[in-house]
Amino acid sequence: MGEKKRSFFEKVYEVAAMIPYGRVTSYGAIAAYLGSKGSARMVGWAMNASFSAKEDIPAHRVVNRNGMLTGKNHFGDPSLMQQLLENEGIEVKNNKITDFKKYFWDPVKELQDY
DNA sequence: TTGCTGACCGACG
DNA sequence: CCGTCGGCCAGCA
Numbered sequence: 001m002g003e004k005k006r007s008f009f010e011k012v013y014e015v016a017a018m019i020p021y022g023r024v025t026s027y028g029a030i031a032a033y034l035g036s037k038g039s040a041r042m043v044g045w046a047m048n049a050s051f052s053a054k055e056d057i058p059a060h061r062v063v064n065r066n067g068m069l070t071g072k073n074h075f076g077d078p079s080l081m082q083q084l085l086e087n088e089g090i091e092v093k094n095n096k097i098t099d100f101k102k103y104f105w106d107p108v109k110e111l112q113d114y
Numbered sequence: 115t116t117g118c119t120g121a122c123c124g125a126c127g
Numbered sequence: 128c129c130g131t132c133g134g135c136c137a138g139c140a
Binding site: 007036037045 | 136
Binding site: 042046059062063069070081 | 119120121122123124
């Protein structure tokens, strides 16, 4: 696919929008896919800004590398993130996804183009 | 422009 | 196992 000049945020949004229903990925995985492995924090920052983005970004499907819902406090209602995940069939216990590996979707492996 | 801050991550002791 | 640190880089005062 053609790689146009897009901002880091826009790229993050594109990847996030491709996360399949019922699957999750991590900030670091998205950053790695975008070619800047150390920019995981920026991915989180992009998610924070995604609420004001035009398109709908499934920010609840992005967690940290341990499968923990570290960003839940940014959803207005702290329980919303967990609710959305459980609604997709993902079990969450103590802010952590059960069988994280089972649901993990790695853009680096799933998306060949970059 | 400078200097923080941050929904992260891996390395180190 | 735990705390701390450097790197990453966009936004904001």
